[in-house]
Amino acid sequence: MxxxxxxxxxxxxxxxxxxxxxxxxxxxxxxxxxxxxxxxxxxxxxxxxxxxxxxxxxxxxxxxPDTEYINSLSLSELSDYIIRRHHSFVRKNIPFLKEGLDRICEVHGNAHPELFRIRELFNESSGDLTIHMQKEEIMLFPYIQQMEASARGGSPLGKPHFGSVANPVRMMISEHETEGRRFDTIAEISGNYSLPGDACNTYRATLSGLKDFETDLHRHIHLENNILFPKAVEMESGLIGKQS
Ligand SMILES: [Fe+2]
Ligand SMILES: [Fe+2]
Structure with missing residues (x-):
C-alpha cells in the first residue's frame, strides 16, 4: 500500500x-x-x-503477523474472533474495574474528586457496552454468518427484520462513537491515566486497567468499523445483485 x-x-x-x-x-x-x-x-x-x-x-x-492473520479470516471467523477475544475481554474486566473504582472513590475521592466522574462514565460505558455486544452477538453477527453461507452457495438469504445490514451497522458505529467519546473524556480527566503521588496499589491497578480497557476497545472498534462492517455491507450488496 x-x-x-x-x-x-x-x-x-x-x-x-x-x-x-x-x-x-x-x-x-x-x-x-x-x-x-x-x-x-x-x-x-x-x-x-x-x-x-x-x-x-x-x-x-x-x-x-497479527494483521496477516486478521486479513486471512472469513467474516464468520472474524466475528467469532471478535467475540472470543474482545467481547470476553470486556466482560472479564468490567467487574474488576468497577470494584477498583468503588474502592479508590471511597479512599481517594476527597483528594481526587475527578474519580467520581470517571466512575460514573465507566459505569455508563459498561452498561451500554454489555447491551451493545449482545446486539452484535444475537442480531448482527449471526446475520453476517448467514450472508456468508449464502454467498458460498447455501440457501438463499431471507430479508432480515432490520431491512438491510447497513441499518444495524450504522447503529453500532454510532454506539462506538459514544464509547470513544466517553473514553476520550476519561483519558482527559485522568491526565491520560497518570497517577498522583499518593496513589495506592489499587489506584495503580485500576488506572492501568482502564488504560488497557481503552486500548483494547480501540482495536475492537477498528476490527468492526474498518474491516467487518464494510465487508458485510459489500457482501450484502453483492448478494442482492445476484438474487434480483
Ligand atoms: Fe463488538
Ligand atoms: Fe461493536
Missing part, C-alpha cells in the same frame, strides 16, 4: 496494525475516525502530515 495524504486512516491500520500506535501517539483516532484521510486527520489534530506519513511508511515496512 502506498501511504499518502489521501489514504484513509482506517485503511492504513487495516493494511498494517502496527501503524495504529503512530496514529495514537499523534492523537489521531484510527477506529471511530477511520474514514478520514490522513490529511483531514492531521488538520484536526495539528500533526505534521509529511512527518506522519514518513513515520507510517517506515512502520509499515515490517509486516505484522
Amino acid at each position: 502506498d501511504i499518502t495524504a489521501k489514504s484513509n486512516v482506517g485503511d492504513v491500520v487495516r493494511f498494517n496494525f502496527r501503524t495504529s500506535s503512530v496514529f495514537q501517539a499523534n492523537n489521531i483516532d484510527y477506529c471511530c475516525g477511520g474514514n478520514k484521510t490522513i490529511d483531514e486527520a492531521c488538520k484536526e489534530s495539528g500533526a505534521d502530515s509529511d512527518r506522519l506519513i514518513a513515520e507510517l511508511r517506515s512502520t509499515a515496512e515490517s509486516t505484522d
Whole structure:
C-alpha cells in the first residue's frame, strides 16, 4: 500500500496494525475516525502530515503477523474472533474495574474528586457496552454468518427484520462513537491515566486497567468499523445483485 495524504486512516491500520500506535501517539483516532484521510486527520489534530506519513511508511515496512492473520479470516471467523477475544475481554474486566473504582472513590475521592466522574462514565460505558455486544452477538453477527453461507452457495438469504445490514451497522458505529467519546473524556480527566503521588496499589491497578480497557476497545472498534462492517455491507450488496 502506498501511504499518502489521501489514504484513509482506517485503511492504513487495516493494511498494517502496527501503524495504529503512530496514529495514537499523534492523537489521531484510527477506529471511530477511520474514514478520514490522513490529511483531514492531521488538520484536526495539528500533526505534521509529511512527518506522519514518513513515520507510517517506515512502520509499515515490517509486516505484522497479527494483521496477516486478521486479513486471512472469513467474516464468520472474524466475528467469532471478535467475540472470543474482545467481547470476553470486556466482560472479564468490567467487574474488576468497577470494584477498583468503588474502592479508590471511597479512599481517594476527597483528594481526587475527578474519580467520581470517571466512575460514573465507566459505569455508563459498561452498561451500554454489555447491551451493545449482545446486539452484535444475537442480531448482527449471526446475520453476517448467514450472508456468508449464502454467498458460498447455501440457501438463499431471507430479508432480515432490520431491512438491510447497513441499518444495524450504522447503529453500532454510532454506539462506538459514544464509547470513544466517553473514553476520550476519561483519558482527559485522568491526565491520560497518570497517577498522583499518593496513589495506592489499587489506584495503580485500576488506572492501568482502564488504560488497557481503552486500548483494547480501540482495536475492537477498528476490527468492526474498518474491516467487518464494510465487508458485510459489500457482501450484502453483492448478494442482492445476484438474487434480483
Ligand atoms: Fe463488538
Ligand atoms: Fe461493536
